[in-house]
Amino acid sequence: VKLLKMEANQITLDSLEKGTDNPAFISLGEERQHEELDGPHGEERRGEGKERPSSCCRKVLQPAAKAKRFCRTHAKVLKMVAMGLLGVAYLCYFIAACWLNVQRAFALIIMSAVVVVFVCWSLLKKSCGAKVLLVLSPVWKCFQKSWPWLKWLVWLALLGGLVAWLALDTAKNPEQLISLAGFCFLVLFLFIFSKHHSKVSWRAVFWGLGLEFLFGLFVLRTSPGIQAFKWLGDQIQYFLSYTTAGSSFVFGNQLIEEVFAFQTLPIVVFFSCVMSILYYLGVMQWLIVKISWLLQVSMGTTPTETLSVAGNIFVGQTEAPLLIRPYLGDMTRSEIHAVMTGGFSTIAGSVMGAYISFGVSA
Secondary structure, eight states: OHHHHHHHTOOOHHHHHHTOOOGGGOOHHHHHHHHHHTSTTHHHHHHHHHHHHHHHHHHHHHHHHHHHHHHHHTHHHHHHHHHHHHHHHHHHHHHHHHHHOTTTTHHHHHHHHHHHHHHHHHHHHHHHHHHHHHHHHHHHHHHHHHHHHHHHHHHHHHHHHHHHHHHHHSSSOGGGHHHHHHHHHHHHHHHHTOSOGGGOOHHHHHHHHHHHHHHHHHHHHOHHHHHHHHHHHHHHHHHHHHHHHHHHHHHOHHHHHHOSHHHHHHHHHHHHHHHHHHHHHTHHHHHHHHHHHHHHHHHOOOHHHHHHHHHTTTSOTTTGGGGGGGGGGGOOHHHHHHHHHHHHTOOOHHHHHHHHHTTOOO
16 A cells, blocks of 8 residues: 555656646645545535636736836837926926025026036937037138147237236235245146156146136136125025024934034035935936036046046045046056045035034135
8 A cells, every 4th residue: 555655656757747736745734625625515616726826816917917018118108208297397396486486496597507508408419419510520620730839829818818917916916926926836846846747737737727717716806706606605505504404303402502513413414415315316427427528628637537526526535536436446646646636625515514504604
């Protein structure tokens, strides 16, 4: 009898190919169930057991499969519909914000205008970029031929204009030239102690000093620059004021007013969280790439060091090199030095927020 049972419980290829359960793996509890099914109502239970799993699974999976197929076949249309709905929702929000308080919504207007300009530029570049390059290619070739002697005229004109402006501006107050002399001495000092004098990129030096000078002139000497940066400072202070509301809710007003740590550290945490969210959404990557492109075109620097220096505007010295982490091993000593210099010469946005909380003008 035992031999007959063992032969009946042997694993056979026929049973595996047909997909039936092998009786060698049936437990005692399952044998009892089979015995119950052998009764008068066993055939009905067997029929119900076979039909239930297959029919239920099919009914459950059919809507999901249909929805998946529909999304695959109409992916482009669904994407356009979603983008259209988001655009309509943002337009409604924009109109409501402008209708309720135009002055408070002025920052939203500026950001929307900047985004619209860049989107229109990218669309024009995709649709008409090749045609415009073909039309302007003769002009570009002529400009490249005449640039070797034309650039000297441009440099002489800029130098003459700078000297004339400094003579007129510092005529009544010659002490202002002391800072300019110190700046020139610093550049000369660095050049003297440079390891390779012939490899100094004077384009980056002069373009960097020129952009800094023009930027300072626009901010300090023109009324639009003063008003623009005053408005920008007010917006930053208004943005950081949300930290006070959150900190007072968590810690209470007494700790915020008396304890230094509860005044400064929440600003650092808040600003860092906002930067992380913007990085996750891809906003900061887009902004940093645009700034680095501008610096690379004007100063002629490499993409890696330019990207790191542009990132230092928003993040700290430790986070900015992470933007170019895959390329750090292949960078030259000059590029690594530029990355380190950019980190030491700037502060993180969170630290700037902490300084603003001390009362420093934004």
